[in-house]
Amino acid sequence: xxxxxxxxxxxxxxxxxxxxxxxxxxxxxxxxxxxxxxxxxxxxxxxxxxxxxxxxxxxxxxxxxxxxxxxxxxxxxxxxxxxxxxxxxxxxxxxxxxxxxxxxxxxxxxxxxxxxxxxxxxxxxxxxxxxxxxxxxxxxxxxxxxxxxxxxxxxxxxxxxxxxxxxxxxxxxxxxxxxxxxxxxxxxxxxxxxxxxxxxxxxxxxxxxxxxxxxxxxxxxxxxxxxxxxxxxxxxxxxxxxxxxxxxxxxxxxxxxxxxxxxxxxxxxxxxxxxxxxxxxxxxxxxxxxxxxxxxxxxxxxxxxxxxxxxxxxxxxxxxxxxxxxxxxxxxxxxxxxxxxxxxxxxxxxxxxxxxxxxxxxxxxxxxxxxxxxxxxxxxxxxxxxxxx
Amino acid sequence: xxxxxxxxxxxxxxxxxxxxxxxxxxxxxxxxxxxxxxxxxxxxxxxxxxxxxxxxxxxxxxxxxxxxxxxxxxxxxxxxxxxxxxxxxxxxxxx
Numbered sequence: 001x002x003x004x005x006x007x008x009x010x011x012x013x014x015x016x017x018x019x020x021x022x023x024x025x026x027x028x029x030x031x032x033x034x035x036x037x038x039x040x041x042x043x044x045x046x047x048x049x050x051x052x053x054x055x056x057x058x059x060x061x062x063x064x065x066x067x068x069x070x071x072x073x074x075x076x077x078x079x080x081x082x083x084x085x086x087x088x089x090x091x092x093x094x095x096x097x098x099x100x101x102x103x104x105x106x107x108x109x110x111x112x113x114x115x116x117x118x119x120x121x122x123x124x125x126x127x128x129x130x131x132x133x134x135x136x137x138x139x140x141x142x143x144x145x146x147x148x149x150x151x152x153x154x155x156x157x158x159x160x161x162x163x164x165x166x167x168x169x170x171x172x173x174x175x176x177x178x179x180x181x182x183x184x185x186x187x188x189x190x191x192x193x194x195x196x197x198x199x200x201x202x203x204x205x206x207x208x209x210x211x212x213x214x215x216x217x218x219x220x221x222x223x224x225x226x227x228x229x230x231x232x233x234x235x236x237x238x239x240x241x242x243x244x245x246x247x248x249x250x251x252x253x254x255x256x257x258x259x260x261x262x263x264x265x266x267x268x269x270x271x272x273x274x275x276x277x278x279x280x281x282x283x284x285x286x287x288x289x290x291x292x293x294x295x296x297x298x299x300x301x302x303x304x305x306x307x308x309x310x311x312x313x314x315x316x317x318x319x320x321x322x323x324x325x326x327x328x329x330x331x332x333x334x335x336x337x338x339x340x341x342x343x344x345x346x347x348x349x350x351x352x353x354x355x356x357x358x359x360x361x362x363x364x365x366x367x368x369x370x371x372x373x374x375x376x377x378x379x380x381x382x383x384x385x386x387x388x389x
Numbered sequence: 390x391x392x393x394x395x396x397x398x399x400x401x402x403x404x405x406x407x408x409x410x411x412x413x414x415x416x417x418x419x420x421x422x423x424x425x426x427x428x429x430x431x432x433x434x435x436x437x438x439x440x441x442x443x444x445x446x447x448x449x450x451x452x453x454x455x456x457x458x459x460x461x462x463x464x465x466x467x468x469x470x471x472x473x474x475x476x477x478x479x480x481x482x483x484x
Binding site: 018019022026028029030031034035037042254362 | 461
């Protein structure tokens with residue numbers, strides 16, 4: 001360690017002349033830091049300041065000794081001074097590290113339950129809490145108050161600073177459940193169908209099983225005649241099950257186009273630093289044609305996994321060409337059946353599929369499946385009405 | 390010269406002080422077989438891997454062994470390290 005801090009020289013001396021060099025060391029009271037023998041020569045490591053004294057000794061001047069190595073911090077610093085650009089870079093790095101302590105490196109948000117983190121970060125950014133914020137001008141208490149006032153979903157927000165990291169603790173407000181609507185309403189049919197089972201538990205049912213209804217027809221009314229006391233208004237509720245019919249059409253053409261990558265790619269590279277982003281390389285120009293865009297974003301991380309306020313974003317534009325392909329009638333039919341099954345499954349989420357008839361039409365362009373499906377579903381929807389009092 | 394040495398020897402014995410504390414005296418400390426500290430070394434006469442000859446007082450001290458190094462010099466003392474096999478005291482011979 002001392003060798004490195006004060007600098008050292010390694011002096012090689014041959015055979016009998018080693019005695020002279022060692023005697024000079026003894027005379028001057030200079031102890032070698034390290035010694036080794038190498039192919040008949042003795043190599044002494046001396047501190048740079050001691051080596052200068054030893055080499056200036058009159059008896060050492062008469063012998064042939066060579067300096068075989070130099071090293072240490074003073075030599076490194078002298079070398080550094082000869083390369084001003086390196087020194088400037090080093091100073092800039094030190095300045096950057098020092099100044100970076102004045103900016104927010106990371107914002108950690110905890111306590112979120114229903115509010116999405118991206119939305120919360122947007123709220124925070126609106127109040128100036130974001131990566132790259134100048135710390136001396138940041139008033140955490142005021143920012144927390146402003147956040148609480150800005151969004152009713154936030155019951156409590158605290159913003160604490162630990163070094164260059166802002167810790168935002170959030171407690172979400174428990175909002176009361178929405179009030180049930182009380183306005184008078186009827187039940188009307190949303191589509192055509194044949195009523196199978198009216199289940200009206202509020203209001204008066206106007207349909208019976210077997211009745212044919214059209215979209216918009218009244219299924220249950222909220223206006224009740226009480227005979228003696230005039231009419232009473234209520235909010236009709238319930239469900240009216242009915243058989244409904246729906247037609248699905250799926251067409252799969254024999255010829256289709258696919259995008260095939262050509263292997264050519266263009267790039268855009270941006271560097272991110274304390275919340276700002278700058279493009280440093282771009283060869284994409286004005287793109288025309290068919291391109292697949294791939295975005296790759298990378299944040300630098302410290303050894304402990306903490307995200308650093310620096311990183312890069314690489315956008316790759318992969319050129320694609322459109323290729324026309326053909327498929328056989330059997331393949332087209334299989335694909336059409338798959339697509340139809342998917343459509344029926346999606347449609348039958350809230351209703352029951354009773355039966356279906358499928359008609360296959362093959363033309364020069366492709367295969368078309370026309371499916372008529374019979375469902376049983378609730379066709380009643382609440383329709384509020386206003387009254388003039 | 391011999392008279393002087395004898396006189397200093399007798400003086401040391403009479404005062405009950407180590408001989409090396411007086412001019413021309415020397416002392417040796419051997420730690421195991423690897424470190425020899427020689428106090429009162431006047432000069433290094435010969436320096437080899439297997440043999441180091443030192444001038445001590447009016448005599449020579451030959452250290453024999455292998456991988457021998459003079460590792461430290463301070464205030465007239467020399468530390469010899471290595472695998473020490475033998476120590477020989479001899480008379481100074483003018484070359």
